[in-house]
Amino acid sequence: MHDIDHRVLGNKLDLFHQQEEGAGMVFWHPRGWELYRVLEDYIRGRMRRAGFREIRTPQLLARSLWEKSGHWEKFGSAMYSLADAEGGRALSLKPMSCPCHVQVFNQRVRSHRELPVRYSEFGACHRDEPSGSLEGLKRARAFVQDDAHVFCMEAHIEDEVARFCELLRQVYADLGFPSFKVALATRPAQRAGSDEGWDRAEAALAKAARAAGLEFDVLEGEGAFYGPKLEFHLMDSRDRSWQCGTVQLDFVLPERLEAEYVNERNERERPVMIHHAVLGSMERFIAMLLEHYEGWLPLWLAPDQVVVATISEANLAYAEEVVQALEEAGIRVVQDSRPERLEKKIMDARERQIPILVALGSRDERDGTVSIRERDGQQQTLVLEEGVAWLREAARPPAKDGAIAFERTAP
Template sequence: MNDIDHRVLGNKLDLFHQQEEGAGMVFWHPRGWELYRVLEEFIRARMRRAGFREIRTPQLLARSLWEKSGHWEKFGAAMYSLADAEEGRALCLKPMSCPCHVQVFNQRVRSYRELPVRYSEFGACHRDEPSGSLEGLKRTRAFVQDDAHVFCAHAHIEAEVARFCALLRGVYADLGFPSFKVALATRPVQRAGSDEVWDRAEAALAQAARAAGLEFEVLEGEGAFYGPKLEFHLTDSRERNWQCGTIQLDFVLPERLDAEFVNERNERERSVMIHHAVLGSMERFIAMLLEHHEGWLPLWLAPEQIVVATISDANVDYAQEAMQMLDDAGLRAVLDARPERLEKKIVDAREKQVPILVALGSRDQRDRTISIRMRDGQQQTLPIADGVEQLRAASLPPPNLNDALLRRSPNDAASPASART
């Protein structure tokens, strides 16, 4: 493994580890879990702006649900199952969240006036992947999908795809991927639903993609078993392509799981279901981010943004005060008050790839200043309040250029033209 392999970086930066007793699982260390949570909160905020409401669904469900949805037939060999001795039925750990989201939608009769209904979930999933295919965070047996589903009418499809494309563009740009390629994956050999259903779904998704301003290539036979999908491929700093986000148009699961609403004619009508993911898998996307940035994550995303380094023991109290101010400002700082030379502390901070070092000596304590050293070597000394504010402003995630679209009200997607990007 080379030194920018995410597994090497995970060890060097003390982010995570894996071991034989939990093959395909991840032990997140404090620094790694901080990174995970920052990314999760970033996506959560963007999903909320886009009109999605977050839910949480069970890990363990009766196999009968997966049989009804078709997942057991498709993925049964990779699903973890066990017998419920007391109730005498088989149970499965969920490999994905979509049937669970249908259960939430189905809990009451829905009116067409409520649509689109948008749910999101950081869904913990398990799949029994072959041991030979496991590869650090890129392929695991336990992973979390930034899963989302929209329940809507046919008239909403174009606007909902455009809305999600706007979300994807903003998120990817903020994470260092300003451009991407798109593919339309069509019906696979093993699939559910009739050819007529697939004809309608493929035509509708292709039209929605064009309306959203996307150019795409066609991947014959690569769709999900229940519907066609748009795949978003990012290119990293080493010119490798990563398939990340997806939009999947599904007419099959609503039929199998009875997802419906009452239309304007007071008749029951099957819902359309759109499956979304921005990142795909949290674990795999973190692997990609680490390798793309070679461990030097953007300041807003770095698990530890600042090392506060004392020059002598006499500066520890002032350093603690600075730490409190940084924490109050929402910055992720760690204190290095070891009895080491400042040069050693600078080297160690760079080794952990912390973007900023704040040095505090007797002069800083006397004048109530902080000395800021950036990753590129730039240095400046500022009054402590001004310095903290400057660091706070520099640490904010980039502004989302698509906020005007994403902050529209949750049920306003019926006009496709208004949502085009």
């Protein structure tokens, strides 16, 4: 395939579209939303096994919160804002979720024994990006971040960074990216916090990265306004670099938003805040996956995993029985019982880039079998129950029944 731009694939495979009435926004079609949900559920399971608890926070909040956090000063020109008709109170759509997670943490007094506290969220964000910079799913005005935040003590930093780096390694390998490059982005010119705080944060993050076995380049001045960050860059099948995951160390927001816990001396103390993202943006990562695999997604990710194609109309009842058995096994299946030749159905399945085709003829119906054709041309005929079991195993998401082993750091 030559047309490997994700926007071309999105149209060809009926995944999503964009239009002027929602510039920078995405209209997900059924097949595209299926892919989105499979990826989201996979990340959700990984985060849960890594010790994160999922939360949900509002999209529209008082501008005063963003002013207090410092985001308004830094990002105000890119934030969507409006005045509340009731009292004229200025409101803004959130461009990121971090201040919201601090609000959840602040709802009660925390003991040092509770730390680290880990939250995750698929946070819907809006940013008023310039129209000239919009690029399909890669650069959008409405997108979802796989946001995560850890509230901990300084003594926890190394273990928490190591925990997240191990999670990143496993996720990227599962998604087809076994290697990545890392960069440490340091203090920008426009920043919050003292130089002393930045010295501490940069030294702590560099030390934690080395302890996690990472080698990294240094990007001077590319950090977030509240703290330094590790950036994880993946290489796709065309040797293009994509910046995806981040780990950011933050001493500033807990101070500005008055987060605190009670230490072992029964004194109030500020926690350290670590910002995490595995994929970065769900939309952007889907664009990357589509271009990396040129539309031929791995079986476990494919929106439609199997097409059941009849050889003649006489096999319709058996085809419905096979489809039901596959659906009950959790396989995403579509049925093709059009009055077309099998060759046409095979060609159409390839055009939609469905990885597996199950062809059913009179012999299959008589013998209770299914004829499985894989993308690479391999074929096998199995009894229906065996065929369902084989397909279920072949389509099983990575680490479905496994777990990532992590030790909690003793405070």
